[in-house]
């Protein structure tokens with residue numbers, strides 16, 4: 204979904220948004236804490252953006268890539284690596300939240316139930332949560348476990364945005380179809396942003412656009428009230444759509 208700005212002003216606004224994203228993510232990012240129970244959640248001191256998605260989809264890798272760190276968030280070939288809700292403070296302006304993955308079949312039943320409860324408690328009850336980035340593996344598309352989370356977010360009126368991951372593994376043509384299909388599905392969900400971002404942490408694709416969207420949310424004082432809001436200068440609506448990945 205490549206979108207070329209229609210006017211010079213629009214192009215300038217997009218460039219400025221990208222630059223604000225770059226500046227924000229050039230700031231210090233520090234691990235604050237990992238939380239295993241809702242009762243341990245830190246005070247809601249900053250605007251928050253959470254990264255949710257199936258186990259192994261690339262949440263921790265995306266956080267590392269966005270912040271230009273190799274090992275800020277722990278990543279692994281083994282699904283189920285992130286077991287707590289991990290909080291990272293970015294430049295004293297924004298809290299980035301790395302969630303445990305859902306849909307990890309090999310964990311014990313009790314453990315899965317505990318993680319799911321933790322994720323749900325967090326997502327439902329966080330007053331300063333500006334946006335959930337719902338990560339979807341570009342090769343798999345939106346699946347049943349993702350739909351359940353989308354429905355839960357719709358019901359809780361928590362605004363979310365789909366971010367495709369690992370687009371380096373897909374060809375441009377196939378990726379465009381996956382984006383279209385995801386956009387169609389998302390259009391039926393009240394709390395979802397219509398724009399589907401496409402990223403690769405491995406190839407650093409689409410990162411500038413995600414940073415820009417995060418910066419716009421960090422700057423706006425109001426809690427993100429969703430896709431129907433009239434765009435403002437710092438609104439995420441002014442953020443460019445992610446160009447398709449170059450598979451080379």
Ligand SMILES: Nc1nc2c(ncn2[C@@H]2O[C@H](COP(=O)(O)OP(=O)(O)OP(=O)(O)O)[C@@H](O)[C@H]2O)c(=O)[nH]1
Pocket residue numbers: 256257258259260261262263264265277278279280281282283284285286302303304305368369370371372402403404405406
């Ligand atoms: N090719 C490719 N591989 C990726 C990309 N992002 C992540 N991976 C790989 O996917 C695997 C899982 O990545 P993680 O970032 O740990 O995934 P996660 O969603 O945090 O997983 P959990 O913490 O288990 O929920 C690792 O082997 C990463 O190297 C990407 O953009 N491209």
Ligand SMILES: [Mg+2]
Pocket residue numbers: 262263264277278284285301302303304
């Ligand atoms: Mg992880």
